[in-house]
Amino acid sequence: MSALSPINRESELRADATKLAELWKTAQIIHLVDARLSAGDDSLTFIDAAAVAAAQEVFEEGDRFFLGVGRDDNQAYFAWRTTWINPPEDDGTEQFEQCKYEGFKSLRQVGGHLDTDELALAMHAVGLANWHWTHTHCSKCGAKTVSDLGGSVRVCPEDATQHHPRTDPAVIVLVKDKDDRILLGHQPVWPDKRFSTFAGFVETGESFEECVSREVFEEAGVYASEIKYLTSQPWPFPASIMIAFEAITHRPEEARPDGTEITEVRWFSRDEMKAAVATQDILLPPKISVARRMIEAWYTRVDGYTRDQLRGGESWRP
């Protein structure tokens, strides 16, 4: 696996088209086709500007996104988002999918295998790709917009309005009781036996804390108190950021699923979690997810409980 220098976004360079064009010539470039990344099994594959020029025989001109510059090595990173000029003919087979996207992987496929810096680049690139793909027109006047400032905005040529990438905040909550057990829920859209933390989108006019209380009560039937912020994670599926909290409920026996979004809830002590993972009675959320990190952080807080005891369940929803 490659080791990148941490990336500075260098947002002040976005307005300098000459500088960006100069950086492009020696850039490491992630090639995105239909929001799939150029990647091997466990790392991103970067191409250079000459390879982009050569690839334009079969791919549309596309958009260039400036992602930033390596903090230690001054290496510039871009993403090039494009699609086929003449897409391979879809015969509906799995082989077609493989051949159409040979050398390309979705963030779901490869994200869990990337190191921190590559994952940050991939999240940035895919988040921008998703947004540009679905926000092609001005929301004020309906005219077609164009990408500007290194792909960080789109601009309307008719009324000069700037349109910024959208990020939808969602809270995710690790619910605990006073005995330090955790409450996890199962969604019917997930694979059998997948259990994870509770989550939901922040609504207009709502604080994060209010959203935590509402979601936990709606989905699991318990009141959350002592709400504490833990961490956050970009989640470009297609455009979220997950804001992670833990909370305590003093009436664990009242936990019950809402029956629609969540069809089962279960309390786990560390020993119960260890046994359930060992017997494959529970499938944990994928490694790339903040939910998995929250569960692992809780589990390993006590001596003798280690991350390798929580192996398995990495696959995404089918």
Ligand SMILES: [Zn+2]
């Ligand atoms: Zn407009």
